[in-house]
Amino acid sequence: xxxxxxIQKSGRLSEDSLKLLKECGIDFNxxxxxxxxxxxxxxxxxxxxxxxxxPQYIEDGVADIGIVGENVLLEKNKKVKTVEKLGFGKCRxxxxxxxxxxxxxxxxxxxxxxATSYSTILSxxxxxxxxxxxxxxxxxxxxxxxxxxxxxxxxxxxxxxSTLLSNGLKEVExxxxxxxxxxxxxxxxKEKTALLEKLLFRIKALRSAKKNKYILLNAPNNxxxxxxxxxxxxxxxxxxxxxDKGWSSVHSVVEENQFWEIIEKLKAxxxxxxxxxxxxxxxx
Ligand code: PRT
Ligand code: ZN
Numbered sequence: 001x002x003x004x005x006x007i008q009k010s011g012r013l014s015e016d017s018l019k020l021l022k023e024c025g026i027d028f029n030x031x032x033x034x035x036x037x038x039x040x041x042x043x044x045x046x047x048x049x050x051x052x053x054x055p056q057y058i059e060d061g062v063a064d065i066g067i068v069g070e071n072v073l074l075e076k077n078k079k080v081k082t083v084e085k086l087g088f089g090k091c092r093x094x095x096x097x098x099x100x101x102x103x104x105x106x107x108x109x110x111x112x113x114x115a116t117s118y119s120t121i122l123s124x125x126x127x128x129x130x131x132x133x134x135x136x137x138x139x140x141x142x143x144x145x146x147x148x149x150x151x152x153x154x155x156x157x158x159x160x161x162s163t164l165l166s167n168g169l170k171e172v173e174x175x176x177x178x179x180x181x182x183x184x185x186x187x188x189x190k191e192k193t194a195l196l197e198k199l200l201f202r203i204k205a206l207r208s209a210k211k212n213k214y215i216l217l218n219a220p221n222n223x224x225x226x227x228x229x230x231x232x233x234x235x236x237x238x239x240x241x242x243x244d245k246g247w248s249s250v251h252s253v254v255e256e257n258q259f260w261e262i263i264e265k266l267k268a269x270x271x272x273x274x275x276x277x278x279x280x281x282x283x284x
Pocket of ligand 1: 008009010011012013049050051052068069070071072089090091156157158159160161162163164178179180
């Protein structure tokens with residue numbers, strides 16, 4: 001019995017989805033134009049699909065789990081379970097209008113025609129905001145709609161914002177912030193749930209490793225107490241004596257977002273030769 005995972009065949013999520021599986025220690029051959037492959041060292045079958053089709057495959061149980069953007073899942077509105085956020089494919093779904101048009105509030109969208117590939121999410125949002133606008137559904141190249149006279153505004157995904165800029169548009173309202181997520185079918189068997197747990201354990205180890213750094217430093221023994229207070233570590237820091245008398249080597253783990261603050265405090269407390277190295281996997 002194998003767990004079946006659906007990932008995007010080619011597009012913005014493909015590379016990171018493949019990388020995630022490989023970093024979880026899963027080995028497979030994803031040769032060009034393959035639609036399906038099997039892992040050599042994990043009971044996993046991988047399907048390569050268009051991202052739009054993945055939620056339906058999961059709802060139907062044709063695939064057990066899948067990786068899609070939250071934006072796709074919300075638009076398709078399928079009955080699946082969200083298992084874990086994956087931290088890549090980050091973007092936002094926004095409304096944009098020609099840059100020379102004025103915009104004071106969402107009410108300014110009343111009576112306008114908005115082109116989008118996200119009509120489900122957009123119509124729900126407009127209803128919530130009590131705005132009456134016409135939605136014009138198109139499947140691609142949404143950004144050119146205003147300049148060719150197809151619509152007054154657009155609702156599309158934005159990441160850097162450069163596509164909007166080069167089409168003379170400005171972002172006026174963010175509807176949704178999205179990233180890639182792992183989803184699963186609702187009626188997963190006991191055996192498959194156990195396999196999913198195994199995979200999830202590895203994904204979580206990777207995710208927390210990315211958020212943390214391993215730190216090594218030398219400190220005079222009389223400063224060790226102060227330094228240990230700054231460095232909480234996973235339990236507590238490791239302290240090893242140096243050949244040089246009166247000095248120790250301190251090893252610990254620090255969170256990326258507190259990193260610079262911690263380094264400054266360590267230096268102020270006499271730490272020297274500070275090394276910071278990435279962590280590949282972290283099991284807490
Ligand atoms: O062929 P298939 O149907 O599988 O792929 P697709 O063409 O529908 O999707 P794809 O590969 O473009 O995107 C897959 C997923 O990546 C999306 O569903 C999002 O969850 C995520 N993602 C992240 C993005 C972007 N960032 C993004 N910037 N998807 C699309 N874009 C597009 C956007 O539509 C716009 O055209 O990039 C352009 C804007 O980018 P900036 O950087 O200029 O703002
Ligand atoms: Zn798509």
